[in-house]
Amino acid sequence: MRIAINGGHCPGKDSGAVGETGLQEAYVTHDLMQLLSYYLQQANFETIQIQENELQEICDQSNQFGAELFLSIHCNSAESRDAQGTETFCLTTFSEAGNLARYIQSQIVSSLGTVDRGVKVDRFYVLRHTDCPAVLIECAFISNSDDEILLASEQGRDDIVHAIARGITDYVAK
Numbered sequence: 767m768r769i770a771i772n773g774g775h776c777p778g779k780d781s782g783a784v785g786e787t788g789l790q791e792a793y794v795t796h797d798l799m800q801l802l803s804y805y806l807q808q809a810n811f812e813t814i815q816i817q818e819n820e821l822q823e824i825c826d827q828s829n830q831f832g833a834e835l836f837l838s839i840h841c842n843s844a845e846s847r848d849a850q851g852t853e854t855f856c857l858t859t860f861s862e863a864g865n866l867a868r869y870i871q872s873q874i875v876s877s878l879g880t881v882d883r884g885v886k887v888d889r890f891y892v893l894r895h896t897d898c899p900a901v902l903i904e905c906a907f908i909s910n911s912d913d914e915i916l917l918a919s920e921q922g923r924d925d926i927v928h929a930i931a932r933g934i935t936d937y938v939a940k
């Protein structure tokens with residue numbers, strides 16, 4: 767099975783959200799993308815890593831690869847520094863993407879103990895213009911100090927990526 771992994775934002779061009787310590791979302795998502803690709807390949811999935819500034823370019827690369835699943839990885843941010851936790855987006859709830867989103871969301875919150883903000887519906891560009899079940903994962907809030915510590919740590923990133931990979935294997939097994 768072919769899986770496209772998009773690290774949200776683009777290091778050097780678009781930092782994405784920035785935490786209190788200066789941690790940039792684009793660097794976190796780059797690392798998560800690489801790690802996830804590695805673990806999925808170990809589990810015999812074919813992967814492509816896509817991190818681009820242009821949203822259509824991301825969709826084109828995924829579609830040309832023939833991706834059967836598309837994952838966009840992000841870190842969340844809010845004006846209130848109290849906001850924290852994990853949420854996973856899909857275009858519609860009752861769909862393959864909705865199922866995938868629920869498996870991933872459930873693995874992340876149960877294994878990391880992040881606040882469960884649930885599976886949500888949104889019309890993000892990359893969800894609308896990719897040709898396969900697509901989800902966008904907001905792993906944790908870079909604007910919250912507890913979540914930022916998680917996102918900054920090697921162990922935290924490794925745990926996030928393992929949880930996402932288990933969510934994918936749960937989805938594929940059903």
Ligand SMILES: [Zn+2]
Nearest residue numbers: 774782840841
């Ligand atoms: Zn983002």
